[in-house]
Amino acid sequence: MRVDVVSLFPEFVAQMASHGVVARAQERGLLGVHGWNPRDYAEGNYRRVDDRPFGGGPGMVMLIDPLRAALEAARAADAAEARVIYLTPQGTPLTQDKVKELAGRSRLLLLCGRYEGVDERLVEAEVDEELSIGDYVLSGGELAAAVLIDAVARLQPGALNDAESAAQDSFEHGLLDCPHYTRPVEHALGTVPDVLLSGNHALIDAWRRRQALLRTWLRRPDLVDKAALGPEERQWLEQAAATSPE
Numbered sequence: 088m089r090v091d092v093v094s095l096f097p098e099f100v101a102q103m104a105s106h107g108v109v110a111r112a113q114e115r116g117l118l119g120v121h122g123w124n125p126r127d128y129a130e131g132n133y134r135r136v137d138d139r140p141f142g143g144g145p146g147m148v149m150l151i152d153p154l155r156a157a158l159e160a161a162r163a164a165d166a167a168e169a170r171v172i173y174l175t176p177q178g179t180p181l182t183q184d185k186v187k188e189l190a191g192r193s194r195l196l197l198l199c200g201r202y203e204g205v206d207e208r209l210v211e212a213e214v215d216e217e218l219s220i221g222d223y224v225l226s227g228g229e230l231a232a233a234v235l236i237d238a239v240a241r242l243q244p245g246a247l248n249d250a251e252s253a254a255q256d257s258f259e260h261g262l263l264d265c266p267h268y269t270r271p272v273e274h275a276l277g278t279v280p281d282v283l284l285s286g287n288h289a290l291i292d293a294w295r296r297r298q299a300l301l302r303t304w305l306r307r308p309d310l311v312d313k314a315a316l317g318p319e320e321r322q323w324l325e326q327a328a329a330t331s332p333e
């Protein structure tokens with residue numbers, strides 16, 4: 088998978104891509120991350136990339152032409168067609184299902200805005216979809232791009248080792264993760280649930296699944312409705328709800 092990122096701070100994205108799973112995916116040839124700075128395509132002595140908003144108001148808006156030229160340069164760098172994504176609070180909320188869809192594509196082109204945003208005419212002409220990582224405002228789209236890059240990198244076949252892919256699995260069914268424990272068994276902060284020391288992996292898997300279900304039900308009931316629960320799991324939740332102190 089190739090990911091091109093148009094950003095005034097391409098070194099930001101390159102830096103995040105030089106650590107951990109994303110770096111390993113690149114070393115394994117599973118992923119390539121490339122930065123493009125619109126300032127390199129800006130005209131004039133000051134190489135302007137922004138200007139004042141029509142209609143007045145605070146802040147600046149990113150100019151069309153430097154962004155458009157950077158997008159075109161990124162597109163031209165590879166023959167494969169790219170899905171152009173603008174990271175913005177106005178976008179569709181990013182979910183694991185969307186991450187899975189995007190991880191299956193051969194190319195993504197991520198547009199990172201700064202200041203007050205990007206001239207709407209550029210968005211309408213060049214952007215395939217707008218995505219949001221959450222209902223809050225960052226100072227630029229780069230952190231959101233980094234989140235998306237990390238999430239799709241993990242899903243590239245061969246990117247994760249067995250332990251990491253186990254962590255991935257716990258979210259595959261749309262549930263929150265179960266609790267995790269490691270040495271020592273006895274600690275001032277408490278002990279480890281016996282089942283995890285039993286060596287009975289059928290019991291351990293069942294316990295982990297129930298813990299994930301319980302946590303999801305307690306913390307994110309909205310996810311329970313969407314999760315593909317089996318009849319046994321739905322029955323278990325109903326029992327848990329019936330005995331819940333609330």
Ligand SMILES: Nc1nonc1C(=O)NCC1CCCCC1
Nearest residue numbers: 174175200204219220225227231
């Ligand atoms: N939240 C978000 N999810 O995705 N992106 C987000 C963001 O807060 N981005 C910063 C804004 C800043 C002004 C220009 C456009 C991007």
